[in-house]
Amino acid sequence: MVKRETLVKIRSATLFLSILSLIVAAVFLMQFMISSLEKKEEIQTPVEVLHKVLFLYSYTPLYYTYDAQISGLKKSLYPKGIEYDIIFLNSNEYDDADYSLLARYVKQRLASKKYEAVLLGDDKALNFAMKYHDELFQNTPMVFFGIGDYNLAVNAAKNPFMTGFYGTDYLDETVNIATKLFPQKKTLVVLRDESTSGKNDVRMFWELKKKYKDYTFIDLDASLLTQTELIYLLESLPSDSMLFYMSCYSDKKGNTYSILSRTSTVVRAADVPVFRNYIGGENMGILGGIHMDMEAQCVMAGNVLAKILNGEKISSFPLVEKTPSRTAFDYSLMKKYGLDFSLLPDDVVLYNKPANFIDQYGKILPSVLMLVITMSLVIIYSKLGKKIAENFIKELQKSKDDLIEREEELRYHAEYDEVLDIYNRRTITDWLRDTMTDKDVYSVMIIDIDDFKMLNDNYGHSLADSILQYLVAMIRGIGEENNWKIARFGGDEFLIVIPNMQITMDCETVKSLFEIIRSPIPLGDETLAVTASIGASCSDGITSPEQHIMNAEGAMYEAKNRGKNGIVIYDDDMKKKALEEIAIKEKLLRAFDNDGFFMLYQPQIDSKTKQVSGYEALVRMKEPGIYPGQFIPVAERSGWIWRIGRITTELVIKQLASWRDAGQELHPVSVNFSGNQLNDHGYVDFVEDLLKKYDIPPHYLEIEITEGLFLEKSALADDIFKRFKNLGIRLLMDDFGTGYSSLAYLTYIPVDVIKLDKSLVDTYLVDGRDSFIKNIIHLMHDLDKEMIIEGVEEEWQFERLRDFGADTIQGYYFSKPIPANEAIDFKVK
Known part of the structure; x- marks a missing residue:
């Protein structure tokens, strides 16, 4: 009797412990899943709006400094009850003469809304404010930040109603650490454009010549080069080079590239270490660099503005010439080059660093432990264990299904362009390289919509995307039955792979494409006509698929040069011209x-x-x-x-x-x-x-x-x-x-x-x-x-x-x- 009662007690205890263990395991598992699959932002209780200020930003929301600046301003202004309106000066689209139009627009805004202070982001905004200070902003306190021109910042700070932060450049520090990491490389190459930032970059770059007398300095001005020329020069860099990738978002044709697009071009073309002393480019093939912490500077600027609005005199805040920096390097690239990590500063941020066992599995270890206990108790109490096991298997299956669904979603985002629902550039390039062989017959075409930027400016991005979607749908109509592969190659560029065919200038395929592109596009009660420049390269049993893409892109630019609205097929003359230029370069x-x-x-x-x-x-x-x-x-x-x-x-x-x-x-x-x-x-x-x-x-x-x-x-x-x-x-x-x-x-x-x-x-x-x-x-x-x-x-x-x-x-x-x-x-x- 005692034995039976003891077994009953053990059974009861086993049941209790099994349930308790399962509950604990489920809690740990839920916490792990929530932290892994959901990233919820902390919800803060809104505060009362006490002040209204105006933020003049030099560029557009697509510019690479915008997100960091906005993040810093939100952190410092919103908790203090300071709300801001933004005016985008879009300085890359206006010269000084156009600022009169902007001045009238700002004047109208100031007449309709009262602002207690003004924030100025980057050089163009500060220049604008100084030029129209007496007309628009008299007696209004102003705080500027992100200024690349030191003399401009100093002159502005002399105004009794202005103070701010000079955008400290860390090119010297970046070059210093680069030369320590690669003492054997003696050629320093700067990549920049003719923007205000680009000019400041190259000025500071050449000033370093005095410090690094034993080094060769090379200046690559992207605004004087087409995309093809830039890629060629990057591929031709000497093996002892280090590339310093700065402000270079425009090219010789007037095209403007995003940080993602330009960085992708740079790291793919340059077979040398790439450094950067600006934000942007991490996790994209940049080895690393030291740059100003833009978000931290904007937090400081917001705090200064809050103190001024609370009654402190602006004269008590002198120009700040040095703000925090951020040192970031790619762990995997450091390993690839066999570099010494001890040469990096103590506060370096290493991304792409593989997690150790605890980092990788530490959060799930409690769940696993409790599951082991649960399974042990299930063996003791088989019937209850069976039921618990069935429930547990169902939960795991649900988790698996969720993970599979998430994996498919991530794979789609990685391989497809979401707007047009076609392959992206990386996917089509990998497919072409992995699928086509020297024996295959095919043609590669790159289509670029002529003057598409004007469509964006006149009709807006949403309608411009609709135009691209319409063209893709029409091209799919003739492409799917012939097994074409279509991808978005750039903003308004498409890449088409046509298998089993070598196209010619007047073939039916080309005629059909131009008929689709040139046909009026319905826009409600109106229609819109567009043209395109097409470059093509046909398989020859020798040229690699990647080279065909480059050949097609070069042919497309040649079509642009010949007046647009036409097609150029890469031929021996173009190849001969390229080879002749290579030979001349070698002789030079x-x-x-x-x-x-x-x-x-x-x-x-x-x-x-x-x-x-x-x-x-x-x-x-x-x-x-x-x-x-x-x-x-x-x-x-x-x-x-x-x-x-x-x-x-x-x-x-x-x-x-x-x-x-x-x-x-x-x-x-x-x-x-x-x-x-x-x-x-x-x-x-x-x-x-x-x-x-x-x-x-x-x-x-x-x-x-x-x-x-x-x-x-x-x-x-x-x-x-x-x-x-x-x-x-x-x-x-x-x-x-x-x-x-x-x-x-x-x-x-x-x-x-x-x-x-x-x-x-x-x-x-x-x-x-x-x-x-x-x-x-x-x-x-x-x-x-x-x-x-x-x-x-x-x-x-x-x-x-x-x-x-x-x-x-x-x-x-x-x-x-x-x-x-x-x-x-x-x-x-």
Whole structure:
């Protein structure tokens, strides 16, 4: 009896413990599932709105700094009862003249709503506020942040109603840690564009040249390159390079890229370590870097604004020049490169770091333990255990089904474009690489909607997406039955793989596509017509699928260049052109390293005395068969023209010194200055050092600058022209009359000599029209400028130009470009 009662008690205890154990296991499991599958934001009790402020943001919500700035402002302002309205200045779409329209719009907003203070995000907003301060914001406290121009921040802080935070740049710190991680890599490459941030980036980059004297510095300006050219240059970077990826969201065609798109291009193309000293790009192939903590700075800015609104004087808050930074590196890439983690700061954030056993399974271990106890008790109490087991299996099955459903959803997001419900770029690229072989016949097409940005601006993103959805639906109609693969390649770009077919320019497939694209698209009661540029590449049994994509993209850009609304198929001529450019680049690199350039000098003749008055220096390559018309454009596109500029300048100054030492009479020599040399910030110092080194008076060196560069009126160009003038170097305007009709600008540009282009001589120096040339010469003399006439090839041209009062004649009538020893002894026959 005692034994039976004991067993009953044990059974009862087992039942109780089983239930208790199961409950505990379920609680742990629920907590684990909730923390793993649901990320609920903490709900805060709203506070009363006490203040209303205005936030002027320089760009659009798509700009990479926006999310971090908004997060910081919300954390610091909302709990204090401060509400803000936002005006997006969208500065990338407006020049200074357009700000008058923005000013009127802001003025209307200020008239309808009263704001106690103003927040200013980034440089353009601060410039706008300073320009219209007295008109729009008089006596209104302003707090700025994210400012990349230090002088702008300092000047703004002098205003008694302004204070804020300078956007500290951590390029120096990033370069420092990069050189420690890769001591063997001696080439530093910066990738940026011509935006305000990009210009600040490259200025600071070249300033580091003094600190890193043993390193080679390369400047890649994405705004001067097409996407294809950029990819090529990134793929061609030397193996000892480190790439510093900065502000570069626009290209030569005016396209603007998101941080995701541009980062994807950079990390895929560049087979070198990529660093970044700005937010954005983590978990996307960037090795790492140090950047300003934008969110922390905005929290600080919001706190300052709250104190000002609560009565503290704005003068008690001086300009803050140093704000917190964030150091972040990719753990997996550190491992890939075999780098020493001890070289990183103690506060570094390592992402993509694999979790250890406790990190990975610690949250579920209590659940597993309790389940083991439960199963042990089930064995003791079989009937109850069976029921518990059945319930438990059902719960696990539900969890499994949920996980499968979630996995399918995540797979869809990873492989498809959600807006258009077609493959995304990564998926189509992987499919093409994994599926197609050298034996397969197929065509790759890239379709880009012409002027799609204008559709976004005029109709809005929602309607623009609807247009893309309509086009995709129509293309699917002919593609599904032929087993086409369609993907979204970019914002308004589609990639189509057509199996078992090599398309031609006039095949039915191409005609059908253009018929779909060009057909009016219904928009309610209206219709809209669009066009597209198509690039295609056909299988040849040799080229890889990835290369076909690049070929098609290059052909698409060629279609754009040919006037849009058409198709270009990648052919041998395009391939030959690309290979020729590669060959020229290789020869240029050899020439840079092996003294591969020399100079010719074309005499310039005084029209009155027929004596040599000067020379134009013209660069040539020692490599046979390579002419300036071939290597100069390649150097321009590759960002190497500054190197040629320095080489030619040094050759000319050394030649002047050689002539002087030989007792020859010296005359001024002009060298050409390319617009891309504006990015060579040390060029003027380089020239000054050479003149001092060889003891050449500055007036013997002249700088020839094209007409267009004078008219850009950029601050960088104006500064360089001023420095040339201060050195005593004369400026010549080359190619006058080739692109501009107005002569009014000649009254204010800092030019001493005008060179009339040969095309005007050929066109107007004829009977009945030559008074135009005569009038131009007289006008230049009235403006106290000398006149050089280029391209004179006939005696009668010289005689007539001399009668018109031309100062100097240059052309084949007197001499072609000749070597230095012939040029110094040249006499007019």
